[in-house]
Amino acid sequence: MVRSFTGEAVSGELLAELATEALRSPTAGNSAGVYFTILEGGQVARYFEIATDQPWRDRNIRAAGLLRAGAVILVTCDARAYVRRYADHDKIGSGLDDVDGWPIPYWLTDAAMATMSLLLLLHEAELAATIWGNFRDDRGVLALGEVPEEHQLFATVIVGHSDGLDHRSASLDRPTPSRASRVRRLT
Numbered sequence: 536m537v538r539s540f541t542g543e544a545v546s547g548e549l550l551a552e553l554a555t556e557a558l559r560s561p562t563a564g565n566s567a568g569v570y571f572t573i574l575e576g577g578q579v580a581r582y583f584e585i586a587t588d589q590p591w592r593d594r595n596i597r598a599a600g601l602l603r604a605g606a607v608i609l610v611t612c613d614a615r616a617y618v619r620r621y622a623d624h625d626k627i628g629s630g631l632d633d634v635d636g637w638p639i640p641y642w643l644t645d646a647a648m649a650t651m652s653l654l655l656l657l658h659e660a661e662l663a664a665t666i667w668g669n670f671r672d673d674r675g676v677l678a679l680g681e682v683p684e685e686h687q688l689f690a691t692v693i694v695g696h697s698d699g700l701d702h703r704s705a706s707l708d709r710p711t712p713s714r715a716s717r718v719r720r721l722t
């Protein structure tokens with residue numbers, strides 16, 4: 536993840552191409568309920584005004600670098616597409632034609648898959664990015680993106696050109712179980 540950008544714009548056309556490609560990611564039952572909304576130009580500053588607050592912008596050492604992003608991509612998903620799909624004749628026995636019937640809300644799973652694909656495609660295009668959580672006023676962010684209010688904001692991808700001034704994330708220095716130890720073989 537990169538959280539410090541140069542302030543250069545990023546081609547919206549390129550982002551739209553990469554985002555479209557990222558939606559090749561699988562979706563449960565091919566429900567296709569994941570969406571990307573690309574915010575560019577003045578919308579980037581507007582996004583940060585809504586999604587963060589002044590105390591955070593004043594105190595966070597990464598705020599300045601993040602605010603120099605060239606674009607912001609909202610990842611949203613629409614649970615209604617899944618409920619509709621699982622009411623189809625080939626899925627109706629599943630009990631998933633009701634939003635509360637899903638033990639794992641696959642619209643979020645699918646949003647995560649598409650987000651990872653997008654991050655990889657951005658990296659391949661030599662752009663820098665970070666996945667960014669929702670901290671404040673999801674509804675305001677959805678309204679900025681002119682996204683239907685029934686969508687859920689899964690996460691946001693902040694995109695730009697790296698300026699090499701990133702502050703190393705404290706998360707990276709946490710002791711974590713190694714990747715190899717988290718792969719098990721029952722031999």
Ligand SMILES: Cc1cc2nc3c(=O)[nH]c(=O)nc-3n(C[C@H](O)[C@H](O)[C@H](O)COP(=O)(O)O)c2cc1C
Pocket residue numbers: 536537538665666667668669690704706707
């Ligand atoms: C679901 C999810 C939410 C995340 N939210 C944030 C976030 O809000 N802000 C942030 O700076 N990084 C966020 N991250 C990035 C993680 O902190 C980062 O991936 C992790 O520390 C490992 O660092 P690396 O991806 O650079 O290897 C998020 C990652 C995931 C998967």
